Amino acid sequence: MSLVCGISNESPEHPVVSPVSGCIFERRLIEKYITENGTDPINHQELTVDQLIDIKTNVVTKPKAPTATSIPAILKQLQDEWDAIMLHSFTQRQQLQTARQELSHALYQHDAACRVIGRLTKEVTAAREALATLKPQTGISATATTIPQPAMAMEAANVPNQPIEQAGMTTEIIQQLQNKATVLTQERKKRGRSIPEELMSQDYIRNFKTFASHPGLHSAGVPGILSLDIHAADTSKILTGGNDKNATVFNKDTEQVIAILKGHSKKVTRVIYHPEVDVVITASPDTTIRIWNVSTSQTVQMLRVHDAPVTGLSLHPTGDYVLSTSTDQHWAFSDIRTGRLLTKVADQASLGISLTTAQFHPDGLIFGTGTSDSQIKIWDLKEQSNVANFPGHTGPITAISFSENGYYLATAAEDCCVRLWDLRKLKNFKTLPLEEGYEIKDLCFDQSGTYLAVAGTDVRVYLCKQWQELKVFNDHTAMATGVRFGRHAQYIASSSMDRTLKLYGLN
Structure with a gap:
C-alpha cells in the first residue's frame, strides 16, 4: 500500500484508470459497476477490479471560505441557486414557445397542402367525368351491348330550349x-x-x-x-x-x-x-x-x-x-x-x-x-x-x-x-x-x-x-x-x- 500525503491511494474516493478504455473513474463507482456488469462502462469490454490502475495524486483539501459559513452567506448562495434555476426555466419556456410556433406553422402548411390535393383530385374527377360523357360508354353489365349516345341528343342537351x-x-x-x-x-x-x-x-x-x-x-x-x-x-x-x-x-x-x-x-x-x-x-x-x-x-x-x-x-x-x-x-x-x-x-x-x-x-x-x-x-x-x-x-x-x-x-x-x-x-x-x-x-x-x-x-x-x-x-x-x-x-x-x-x- 502506497501513501501520498498520508492518504491511501486505495481509498474509495481515489481515481483509477481502466486499461481497457483508458478512462479515469472514481474507484468506488467503477468497482460497483464491475461487480454488477463485469465490463468497462465505456466500451463494454471485459474488465476486473484487479486490472484497475491507481493514479498517484496529492489530495488537496479546500476548506470553505469564511464568508460561506455564516447564515447570510448561505442564504445568498441559496438565492443565487434560485435565480439560476429561474433563468434556466425562462430559457426553457422560450424554447418551448418557439417550438410550438414552428409546429403550428408546419400544421398550417400541411392543411394547405391537403386542400390543394383535394381540389386537384376533384378537378381530375370532373375532367374524367366530362371525358366519359364525350366518348362511347362501356356497358353497365358484362352481357349488355351498348350504343353510343346520339351526338344530336348530346348537343341538344347543351343548347337552351332546344328539343331533345x-x-x-x-x-x-x-x-x-x-x-x-x-x-x-x-x-x-x-x-x-x-x-x-x-x-x-x-x-x-x-x-x-x-x-x-x-x-x-x-x-x-x-x-x-x-x-x-x-x-x-x-x-x-x-x-x-x-x-x-x-x-x-x-x-x-x-x-x-x-x-x-x-x-x-x-x-x-x-x-x-x-x-x-x-x-x-x-x-x-x-x-x-x-x-x-x-x-x-x-x-x-x-x-x-x-x-x-x-x-x-x-x-x-x-x-x-x-x-x-x-x-x-x-x-x-x-x-x-x-x-x-x-x-x-x-x-x-x-x-x-x-x-x-x-x-x-x-x-x-x-x-x-x-x-x-x-x-x-x-x-x-x-x-x-x-x-x-x-x-x-x-x-x-x-x-x-x-x-x-x-x-x-x-x-x-x-x-x-x-x-x-x-x-x-x-x-x-x-x-x-x-x-x-x-x-x-x-x-x-x-x-x-x-x-x-x-x-x-x-x-x-x-x-x-x-x-x-x-x-x-x-x-x-x-x-x-x-x-x-x-x-x-x-x-x-x-x-x-x-x-x-x-x-x-x-x-
Whole structure:
C-alpha cells in the first residue's frame, strides 16, 4: 500500500484508470459497476477490479471560505441557486414557445397542402367525368351491348330550349314490355296465393328496435339524407342520396362505405339500386339523371332529358328503362343502357302543372305520377296516354307506391293522410289519417305486399288489408325522408335530414 500525503491511494474516493478504455473513474463507482456488469462502462469490454490502475495524486483539501459559513452567506448562495434555476426555466419556456410556433406553422402548411390535393383530385374527377360523357360508354353489365349516345341528343342537351331528339317507342320495345308484363303477372298471381315462409310476422315487426345508426355516410357540412334504396338481391347493400350532392353505397353487414358517387352539381333527391347488376341511378335538381358503375364509382351514362329539376324516378321491371318526371311538366322514358330518350310526354290537360313523383306498376305497362295540384294520374306506357285520375288529396303529391299484389296504390300529399286506391275499381277504399301537421316524404310496400311503411315526421309500419298500425319509430331527430324494407321484411331502413341511416330489426 502506497501513501501520498498520508492518504491511501486505495481509498474509495481515489481515481483509477481502466486499461481497457483508458478512462479515469472514481474507484468506488467503477468497482460497483464491475461487480454488477463485469465490463468497462465505456466500451463494454471485459474488465476486473484487479486490472484497475491507481493514479498517484496529492489530495488537496479546500476548506470553505469564511464568508460561506455564516447564515447570510448561505442564504445568498441559496438565492443565487434560485435565480439560476429561474433563468434556466425562462430559457426553457422560450424554447418551448418557439417550438410550438414552428409546429403550428408546419400544421398550417400541411392543411394547405391537403386542400390543394383535394381540389386537384376533384378537378381530375370532373375532367374524367366530362371525358366519359364525350366518348362511347362501356356497358353497365358484362352481357349488355351498348350504343353510343346520339351526338344530336348530346348537343341538344347543351343548347337552351332546344328539343331533345326522341328515338321513339319501337315495335320491338313495346313487344319487350308486353312480354315482361305477361311473365310478371303470372308470377305475381302464383306468389299471391301464399305468404313467403321467410316473411317476418306482424308480431316480430312489433318488436323491431333500432339496431344500427350510421351518421357518417354524407357530409356534416351540408347535413341531410334525401333518398334511399336497397339492392333487391343483396339487401346488405344500401344506397343513399344526400344534400351534399353525393350518393353513397353502404354495406350494412360490414358497416363499410363501398362507393361515394360524386358528379351532380346539386343535391341528390332520387336514387335507385338496379336489382340485377351493380349499377345505381340517381337524379337531381341539376336536371340530370346519372347511371353509375358502383365498382368504379364512375358515371357510365348521363341523361339530359329534362329542362328543369328531376322530381321522380322509377326503374322499369325489365331493368333496361327508366321513367322520370320533372317540374318541366313532362314525364320521360329513357334507355339506361344507351342513354337514348325514347319518349317525352306532357299532360295536355294540365299544362303549367309540375310533376312531383313517379312510380311504375309492378307489371310495367302502366305507371302513376303525382302533380303539384294534388292529382294522381295513371298512364298507359304503350299508348303514352293518361287513362285514369285519382283526385282527393290537397296539396302537392309527395309520394306514391304500388303494392306488389298489383291492385293497391298508396299515395300521400301535404294533407296529413295516406290514401289507398283500388286499381280495379279506380276508387279510394281506405284513408289512413295522421296527426295534424304530420308530413309524409316516402311510402313503400314490402316485396310481398303485406306491409306498408311511411316515412316523414316519424317512421310507421302498417299491416295491409287490416290497415292496422304495427310499429312507430321515433329515433330520428329530424324529418325522415326515405324508408325501405329488406328482403322478406327481415329489417327496415330509414334515412333522415338528421344525416343518419337507421336500421330496425330484431338484431
